[in-house]
Amino acid sequence: MTASAATDVRASLLAEAPCCGITTPGGLTREQAETSAALLKAVADPVRLRLLSIIRDSEGGEACVCDLTPAVGLAQPTVSHHLKVLTEAGLIEREKRGTWAWYRLLPARLEDVRSIFS
Amino acid sequence: MTASAATDVRASLLAEAPCCGITTPGGLTREQAETSAALLKAVADPVRLRLLSIIRDSEGGEACVCDLTPAVGLAQPTVSHHLKVLTEAGLIEREKRGTWAWYRLLPARLEDVRSIFS
DNA sequence: TCTAGATATTGACGTTCATCGATATATCCG
DNA sequence: CGGATATATCGATGAACGTCAATATCTAGA
Numbered sequence: 001m002t003a004s005a006a007t008d009v010r011a012s013l014l015a016e017a018p019c020c021g022i023t024t025p026g027g028l029t030r031e032q033a034e035t036s037a038a039l040l041k042a043v044a045d046p047v048r049l050r051l052l053s054i055i056r057d058s059e060g061g062e063a064c065v066c067d068l069t070p071a072v073g074l075a076q077p078t079v080s081h082h083l084k085v086l087t088e089a090g091l092i093e094r095e096k097r098g099t100w101a102w103y104r105l106l107p108a109r110l111e112d113v114r115s116i117f118s
Numbered sequence: 119m120t121a122s123a124a125t126d127v128r129a130s131l132l133a134e135a136p137c138c139g140i141t142t143p144g145g146l147t148r149e150q151a152e153t154s155a156a157l158l159k160a161v162a163d164p165v166r167l168r169l170l171s172i173i174r175d176s177e178g179g180e181a182c183v184c185d186l187t188p189a190v191g192l193a194q195p196t197v198s199h200h201l202k203v204l205t206e207a208g209l210i211e212r213e214k215r216g217t218w219a220w221y222r223l224l225p226a227r228l229e230d231v232r233s234i235f236s
Numbered sequence: 237t238c239t240a241g242a243t244a245t246t247g248a249c250g251t252t253c254a255t256c257g258a259t260a261t262a263t264c265c266g
Numbered sequence: 267c268g269g270a271t272a273t274a275t276c277g278a279t280g281a282a283c284g285t286c287a288a289t290a291t292c293t294a295g296a
Contacts, residue, residue, distance in 0.1 A: 028171035033164035040167075043235075044158035045284085046151035053146035065243060075286055080244055082284090099242045099293050110235055117161075117232050163254085183273060196255055198274055217263050217272045 036116045042089035043113060047072055048082050055092065055103055064100040154234045160207035161231060165190055166200050173210065173221055182218040 028036075043049060054071050055063045069079045083103060086092045090109040095102045146154075161167060172189050173181045187197045201221060204210045208227040213220045 027175050028168050030164070030168070033167040033171070037162055037164040037167055040158055040162035044155055044162040046148070046155040047284085049151040049155055049158075049234075050146050050148070053151070057145050074284095076243075077245080077287080078285055084244085096243090096292090101243060114232060114235050116167075117228055165254085192254095193256055194273075195257080195275080199254080202274085214262090214273090219273060 039089055039109075039113060040116065042085055042091060045082070045085075047074065047078075048086055051079070051082055051086065051103075052091065052105065055105055062095075062102045062104045064102050066100060068103075157207055157227075157231060158234065160203055160209060163200070163203075165192065165196075166204055169197070169200055169204065169221075170209065170223065173223055180213075180220045180222045182220050184218060186221075 043052070050072055051068055054068060055061070058067065065076065065079060065083070068083070069076045072079060083092065083094070087094055087103075091106055091113075092103045093106055095104070161170070168190055169186055172186060173179070176185065183194065183197060183201070186201070187194045190197060201210065201212070205212055205221075209224055209231075210221045211224055213222070
């Protein structure tokens with residue numbers, strides 16, 4: 001039996017299912033779901049939510065690691081790790097000024113998060 | 119040294135930090151962050167996003183496990199597990215009719231997710 | 237160039253999580 | 267009652283994750 005034949009078999013089994021009407025594929029493809037879930041995973045952490053919140057409420061809309069580390073009460077490498085996750089998700093950006101690294105929100109990406117559930 | 123004295127010491131160290139201005143506490147408390155993160159964790163999974171999507175797009179706004187299991191292509195206990203996570207997060211509700219269990223969205227809770235980033 | 241301080245990276249450890257097979261529970265029907 | 271079907275629970279397993287200590291990298295200033 002070929003792979004596509006197996007797919008057809010499953011489709012027909014679905015059609016015969018006693019409790020179900022038409023099987024809707026759902027508006028979300030596997031790829032879309034994985035993309036959205038990856039973005040949501042980046043914000044589904046209490047420390048990262050607090051980091052975003054602190055950056056947003058900081059004067060000038062930016063904060064350096066020397067602010068963030070004591071504010072969340074975790075070790076500096078841990079904070080650096082969380083900032084990296086947020087940066088790779090496109091939610092914040094990093095600007096190095098002198099010895100310090102300043103982080104700012106990227107509002108467009110936060111809008112992407114909102115749009116997942118709209 | 120008492121615990122509160124240690125807190126004072128850390129506060130003074132913060133005030134002395136060379137790169138920082140006023141240390142803003144951020145609009146989010148530890149508890150609020152944990153509550154929001156718990157809700158986000160429930161939706162930060164590709165399978166659960168697809169389950170929500172399929173339920174939303176199903177006729178009558180409800181779907182049974184016999185629909186959902188083949189639709190996501192995972193084992194039935196796995197789907198049951200994800201539905202339990204969504205139910206405990208308050209995002210869906212379960213109604214048993216005969217042998218089948220039907221799941222429906224709870225829009226108010228989805229609004230809670232949206233409000234986290236508004 | 238050398239030292240000190242700020243941040244990033246690495247490696248390890250314990251926990252949480254997604255998944256599945258086996259099994260239990262519950263409902264319908266003959 | 268007994269068999270068949272739908273769903274939930276249990277237990278195990280491997281992967282992903284959060285955290286930290288140690289270390290590396292980079293910059294400013296003497």
